[in-house]
Amino acid sequence: MNMAWKEMIRNKVRFLILGSIVFLISLLTFMISGLANGLSQDNASLIKDLPTGQFYMNKEAEETYNLSRIDKSIQDKMFTEQKDAVALSIQMGFINDEAGKQRSVAFVTATESELFADVKAGEIVLDRSLEQAGIKVGDSLTNPQYSSEFVVKGFVDQKKYSHAPVAFIRLENYQEMYRVEEMQLVFIPGGDSAQAFTGLQSFSNKEFLNTIPSYSAEQMSLNMIVWFLIVISGMLFAIFFYMINVQKMGLYGILKAIGVKTSVLFNMIWAQMLVITSLALVLSVTLSQVFHVIAPKGMPFSLSTETTLQLSVVFLMIGFIGATLSGIQIKKVAPLQAIQQGEM
Structure with missing residues (x-):
């Protein structure tokens, strides 16, 4: 965790950009989910x-x-x-x-x-x-x-x-x-x-x-958007950490050569993902709940605590999968090859 935190401080602009994008995607996901739930109630609460x-x-x-x-x-x-x-x-x-x-x-x-x-x-x-x-x-x-x-x-x-x-x-x-x-x-x-x-x-x-024709068509469209945004967030993590890993192959080679285990490097990536995603989710959940309170009475918006927790867990799982996929290259590359690649 200490290694992960030091790297985030050293490359704070890079990680801040990633965190901002994750925040915006998660906020949009919560808002659309709240709209879908609100429309669902407005359409068929009976x-x-x-x-x-x-x-x-x-x-x-x-x-x-x-x-x-x-x-x-x-x-x-x-x-x-x-x-x-x-x-x-x-x-x-x-x-x-x-x-x-x-x-x-x-x-x-x-x-x-x-x-x-x-x-x-x-x-x-x-x-x-x-x-x-x-x-x-x-x-x-x-x-x-x-x-x-x-x-x-x-x-x-x-x-x-x-x-x-x-x-x-x-x-x-x-x-x-x-x-x-x-x-x-x-x-x-x-x-x-x-x-x-x-x-x-x-x-x-x-x-x-x-x-009910209006219900099924309406919910299918909005839920498709929600899951599409979640998949985008997972791809975002995978691409971001993949690019970082490519740039740090030489460093990873040295670390593996001196005995640092691959699991330690994976833990570093997971820790960075967890910090970024957690901060982004805290901000997006807070803003979406504030909007839930101040939303006009006529607006069909409903974001329950259960839905918020479910989406948060899904975001963490998708982030974990994306970060893990990006780290597979670390496990496959031998120390000497990684050092040589980093010197090129």
């Missing part, structure tokens, strides 16, 4: 907040939930076998507030369950983002497909679907609006994928999220 279980939809719907219709007899059978099962339907739409302003919402109705808001006929429970938009408890809201008015009963936190605030309504009101009798989905908390029902296809929570 589904993500449900406990682990199984979703069931009609096979003929071909994994498109709004085309699914579950036969009433099959639904009743599922309810008999699974006491915690809940049937639900989701439909994009809009409501008009008391000022006549139209607001997009995702109408959700469900059979009686603790997993969804309990509403009576003519009542509506909204995501809290609409409260921030000016709607209050007791307001009357209208929809052209509904013959009466909805009275706002209350608000719930973080209930979004397809980037729209959720609006919970009574089953009878939903059926009147959309002229349907069957429900789209059945959810069984803690359900087993091995349990099959005639004509239905099962999905885990994660699998069901991937059937």
Whole structure:
């Protein structure tokens, strides 16, 4: 460690440049990851907040939930076998507030369950983002497909679907609006994928999220960018230490000739990588968490401690691999060859 620190002090500009690049890449990675998590919540928090279980939809719907219709007899059978099962339907739409302003919402109705808001006929429970938009408890809201008015009963936190605030309504009101009798989905908390029902296809929570077109495309793009940046950081370490090693072949030859083990030289490289990466991560994590606090409320940004730790560990692992690959040349070159190469 002492040898590694002395070299970093002697070539501080070179290592400072590497540290700055690693800092910028890691900061960008944390920011994009926070954006991906935030968009994920904004797109499907209604589904993500449900406990682990199984979703069931009609096979003929071909994994498109709004085309699914579950036969009433099959639904009743599922309810008999699974006491915690809940049937639900989701439909994009809009409501008009008391000022006549139209607001997009995702109408959700469900059979009686603790997993969804309990509403009576003519009542509506909204995501809290609409409260921030000016709607209050007791307001009357209208929809052209509904013959009466909805009275706002209350608000719930973080209930979004397809980037729209959720609006919970009574089953009878939903059926009147959309002229349907069957429900789209059945959810069984803690359900087993091995349990099959005639004509239905099962999905885990994660699998069901991937059937939402906007969710899968959005998350795939952002996660690809995150992993691309992580790979770049590993290549950066490999190239940086490779160039340094090429310039120091003569020194390495002398050190190996006087009995310094190859493992000691590898430890020096690893120590330098660890110092640079740790300092860069501390700075990038601090700035990303500060941004998380000061980010505007409307911005979908969410960077949890768990995600931060996972990415930090990945960065350290990639840095270790990159630095190790760059040091393979030290192990292969004989002392005399290294000395001669350094003299050329």
